[in-house]
Amino acid sequence: MSEYRLQDGELISERALRQGAKNTLLPRVLNAVALASLGASAVLATPKPIASGVLKTVQRDGVLLDGLGNWVQAWREVDKFTSDEQSSQAEKEEAYRLELIAAKKTALQRHALVVETAGVTIDNQLVGSDREAVARVTSALSLLGRSPGASIPFSTRSGAWLTGDKASLEGLQTVLWAHLKATAENEKAHSDALDGLSTAQAVADHDITSGWPGA
Helix, strand or coil: CCEEEECCCCEEEHHHHHHHCCCCCCCCCCCHHHHHHHCEEEEECCCCCCCCCCCEEEEEEEEEECCCCCEEEEEEEEECCCCCCCCCHHHHHHHHHHHHHHHHHHHHHHHHHHHHCCCEEECCEEECCCHHHHHHHHHHHHHHCCCCCCEEEEECCCCCEEEEEHHHHHHHHHHHHHHHHHHHHHHHHHHHHHHCCCCHHHHHHCCCCCCCCCC
16 A cells, blocks of 8 residues: 655555545646645655564554655564553563464474375385384284295385385384384474473474484
């Protein structure tokens, strides 16, 4: 929305400017001549700055003259939370910290599931690593335990087939369980770390994508 500054410093919209001059014939696009006749100056838009932290926010702060003599939008950074009759600023910031932790843990769970099911590489082939795949390997080993010399074919993520005897499936089971264990341990480490962070900014800055197997 276009914004204009009157000579007395008031900021108004183009609609309000035209309504105030409804008896004046104005061009469809307000040019410099038309604005001068109304005692108004166009306010140029400026990018909204990024807040310096999660407990800060940026809001409009009127206008100012730039180095070229143009009126431009001004901004200022303020606290995101302030005290009121219901709660103090510190109480609001603590509630926000807990909110951020809950959101981070939800994202952490989603990321852990992606890593857990991403697969593991065996003989240059990507093999499923979800819990169903682990259960299939465990079941196959149980069957092979009755026929140690037999083998079972199993498919890879690419559609290729590998032949698994008891020894190779035991090796695959070891790799799969190590992958699941490392994933679970890293998820817990991140969760515990989030619980130990005392400020909202520290929670926001915590990188939940680090330390995962295969990364």
